[in-house]
Amino acid sequence: MHLHRAERIWLTFGIATLVVFLAIIGAAALSEGFIPPSHIQTIDPTKVAQTPPFDKPGLRVTGQDTAEVYVIARIFSFTPSLVTVPAGTNVTFYATSPDVVHGFFIADTDVNMLVVPGWVSSASHTFARPGTYLLLCNEYCGSGHHFMYGTIKVH
């Protein structure tokens, strides 16, 4: 097969760019922990309300600068619907669903995960500045989907 000279240059440049690009993403994943939320843990979706720690959803302070938040996403609300966290704290969210698939997205942050019945999802975030953040369901879950939201208050 004959490759025109200009095409050889174009393809070499394109493929080299691609290799560099993937290397940067890979390096960022390994060194900076830039990886998508990929928690692997199952839970019986019919017994969420009885399964610790989801039997008492809400905030748990686990250290000086760390906290965990357990949230149940169900049609069409988050429990709890208001979470107050201190600024500068690294918060790890854990969420699960007793019914259908939901989204767990805090606008203006990179906390964005799918909540699947039978599974626990998890993502961490440090809220640097005080303020009010909108938590919303960004996966269609039924006729009241657009009413499904919550509030994260950072003080």
Next chain:
Amino acid sequence: MSDAQLRNENRLVLTHVYVATAALTLGALFGLLQSFSRARWLTMPHAFDYYRMLTAHGVLMALVFTTFFICGFATFCTYQSIPRTRSTALGWAGLGVMLLGTLAAAYEILAGNASVLYTFYAPLKASPLFYIGATVLVVGTWLVAADILLNVAWFRRNHPNVRLPLVVHGAACTFVMWIIATLGVAVEMIFFLIPWSLGWVPTVNVMLTRMLFWYFGHPLVYFWIMGAYLIWYNVVPKYYGGKVFSDALTRLAFVLLLLLSTPVGLHHEFVEPGIGAGWKWLHTMTTYGVVVPSIMTAFAIFASFELAAKRKGVKGFLGTIAALPWTNPAFTGPALGMILFIFGGFGGIVNASYAMDTLVHNTMWIVGHFHITVGGPVALTFVGTAYWLVPRLTGRTLWAPKLALAQTYAWFVGMAVMSTAMHWAGLLGSPRRTDDVTYFGTMAAHAWMPQMIAAAVGGTILFVSILLFVAVAVGTLFTPRAQHEDAAFAPVEEEAAPTPAAFDYVGRWGLVAIVLAIIAYVGPLHELLAQHVYGAPGMRTW
């Protein structure tokens, strides 16, 4: 080959194109209303709510419009390039089965029994007839694929020393890829969703059905792209007196798309639990493999433009672009679509960039992305091509060509406005697939409402454009008879070396594609099934 057979073949292709047009029209009306609802210009009544409309829009546009057009066009390519005495029974059977499945699924959606969106994520539980209808639609496409591939086999048997015609090679790669990809959704339907919706099994494995869906869902995207590439490579050069840049590279691009379309689906599942970050990384890398056939295609298009311009004595980049037929709607459709595709490609790179996806996943950014890809290059290419194809099939002239031209430019403007607004809203956090995004006046929601209004303005321009298309499509049924003497496909440039014979072994490349798909999915599937998975009973939440 008799005149009666030719007329019959043309009618078959024409029926595909007109079913696609009907789906596009109804889908566009729902799209318009959705953009109005999100801008809060109207509230849909409870009797026909936003999510029913959203499901109909997605199914009609993503599954019905595109699939019928591609099935019709690939059949046209095959019949044109392999002229022989043949029966079209299998082709008609495929069309009939596709139509039957479409009508069943559409009925259930419009009746409100299947507001589960076109991705039908379990455990949202639609009525059995919806899943059965969708499955029957897929089975219909397999009959169309069989018709195309049987014609290819006949050609091989009877012309052992002749290359497969270029456009038929592309069509064959497209449909071999389609068969491999649709196996995923067929398994999801037949073994999981249908028995579960009928109540034969109590629960469904949610993550498994999602993985099966996306095994199909991303190749579906490349099915659209391959349909558009068939036109870009083989038809578009005709309009400016050009040629296909390279036989070998065209075949290589289609083989690469056949290989690289399937082992990539997990990049739609980046933010899901139950799938390890390592498998997501594997699919990130395979996803970017498609960059290679994409940049090959970009090169081939510009090289074809330039060589045609040089033959006419035109020089320079601007001269080359200016020399193109910007007043022929059959050209401006695909060409304006190519411009939109550049931006679609940029957005796609963001979406597939592993952790970067968490910034945009399930936001309006994604909606902006797939509108400027499938609603840009793909749909605009199909619509523009209809202006050349339909008169040729009916033996008539195109009705109101100036209106048709205006239609393509209006689409370009409408899509540019709507998609830009959607991308922007997504960056601000506005979720996709959501009726009312005001969240009772929350501050964050205030920020993205201007973009929702801009998207509705773009959507209105798009809707007007589609009305123009429908007017031309209907008008063209009643224009005077005309002879169409031009060749269906562009000739190929002379090449320095012959194309390697191996590029034509489409069946064997299909086997390689299956092996790649198995390699990509065996790990994540094993990881998923090794867990103690709780099934979900499912419910109707609408």
